[in-house]
Amino acid sequence: MEVTVKTNLLNRDRSGMEGFFADLGEQPFRAAQLTRWIHQRGCSEIAAMTDLGKGLRERLDAVAGISVPAIVREQVSDDGTCKWLLELDGGNCVETVFIPESGRGTLCISSQVGCKLDCAFCATGKQGFNRNLTTAEIIAQLWVANRQLGRGADGRYRITNVVMMGMGEPLLNFDNVVPALNIMTDDLAYGLAKRRVTVSTAGVVPAIDRLKQASDVSLAVSLHATNDELRDRLVPLNRKYPISELLAACRRYVADVPRRKITFEYVMLDHVNDQPAHARELIRLLSNVPSKVNLIPFNPFPGAEFKTSSPDALRRFRDMLQQAGLITVTRKTRGDDIDAACGQLAGKVNDRTQRSRKYQLKTTGVAV
Numbered sequence: 473m474e475v476t477v478k479t480n481l482l483n484r485d486r487s488g489m490e491g492f493f494a495d496l497g498e499q500p501f502r503a504a505q506l507t508r509w510i511h512q513r514g515c516s517e518i519a520a521m522t523d524l525g526k527g528l529r530e531r532l533d534a535v536a537g538i539s540v541p542a543i544v545r546e547q548v549s550d551d552g553t554c555k556w557l558l559e560l561d562g563g564n565c566v567e568t569v570f571i572p573e574s575g576r577g578t579l580c581i582s583s584q585v586g587c588k589l590d591c592a593f594c595a596t597g598k599q600g601f602n603r604n605l606t607t608a609e610i611i612a613q614l615w616v617a618n619r620q621l622g623r624g625a626d627g628r629y630r631i632t633n634v635v636m637m638g639m640g641e642p643l644l645n646f647d648n649v650v651p652a653l654n655i656m657t658d659d660l661a662y663g664l665a666k667r668r669v670t671v672s673t674a675g676v677v678p679a680i681d682r683l684k685q686a687s688d689v690s691l692a693v694s695l696h697a698t699n700d701e702l703r704d705r706l707v708p709l710n711r712k713y714p715i716s717e718l719l720a721a722c723r724r725y726v727a728d729v730p731r732r733k734i735t736f737e738y739v740m741l742d743h744v745n746d747q748p749a750h751a752r753e754l755i756r757l758l759s760n761v762p763s764k765v766n767l768i769p770f771n772p773f774p775g776a777e778f779k780t781s782s783p784d785a786l787r788r789f790r791d792m793l794q795q796a797g798l799i800t801v802t803r804k805t806r807g808d809d810i811d812a813a814c815g816q817l818a819g820k821v822n823d824r825t826q827r828s829r830k831y832q833l834k835t836t837g838v839a840v
Contacts, residue, residue, distance in 0.1 A: 518537065558612070564821060610648060636671045642672065680722070680724075692734070692766075741779070742785070
């Protein structure tokens with residue numbers, strides 16, 4: 473007996489939804505109706521979509537559905553940060569984090585199971601890599617968070633910003649990430665302004681150029697070093713796309729867009745990249761790039777080879793950048809008591825790279 477595999481409608485942005493209805497012989501306006509039901513109302517049952525005729529609902533229910541990952545665990549930090557562990561297929565899980573602040577709420581979304589990259593200071597990369605997330609699995613994190621937070625009924629827990637800064641390198645999952653970005657910014661779905669949706673990349677240069685054409689959301693770059701020798705060690709992708717090529721791509725991304733800036737993320741590592749010479753080098757590098765700098769205190773994890781910069785070193789570094797005219801903020805560590813801080817997301821990865829096994833052997837002497 474042939475089993476019909478239903479289309480997960482979370483995989484479809486508006487144009488994809490219109491194509492889906494065209495294949496059914498239906499009018500494009502049905503896509504708008506369904507988009508509102510799924511994303512604005514958080515509806516997961518086609519039968520409940522009452523402005524669709526009963527016959528259409530029955531046809532849809534036979535070939536499509538809204539499927540979201542199950543929540544394995546929910547944790548709430550002392551500072552109000554929420555983290556969800558979401559179960560995928562194949563024994564994999566990803567983590568999603570909501571950070572409430574005064575006047576805004578930021579959701580940090582994952583794009584891969586694990587990460588293809590292996591940045592030296594990041595716990596996620598040490599778990600290895602399994603696969604890219606689908607568009608449905610990416611947007612489901614926003615769908616689930618909205619439902620868990622009650623869609624922001626009390627104001628404080630309303631999602632106003634999304635950052636693609638969770639597990640994975642978003643630009644190595646370009647074809648699934650871009651439709652998810654389209655859904656986030658669609659007025660009939662979540663209606664987020666492009667400036668409130670940020671894609672963070674370690675520096676996949678060709679994809680930065682593609683992103684400008686495809687979506688034009690805000691861009692953050694994980695820089696973390698001021699010369700190629702150090703960045704090769706901290707961010708191995710730099711060996712393929714060195715700093716000069718990366719900064720050239722950044723300049724292209726903001727060209728002809730007044731007042732737009734690239735956010736450069738810089739994790740502060742004790743006596744590795746936090747000295748006055750590094751600050752002077754960073755000032756020189758960013759002198760012709762419209763930019764702002766986020767200094768991120770390093771968040772330790774078991775077996776990490778680095779330590780967090782001292783408060784004095786961090787303050788000195790920040791002051792030097794600000795005195796040179798760079799917009800610079802120190803990111804407040806949030807959710808570290810539930811391992812939800814920057815660089816700490818781990819999830820559960822059925823690692824097919826053997827990286828996690830090698831890391832365990834290196835740090836503990838015992839292979840897993």
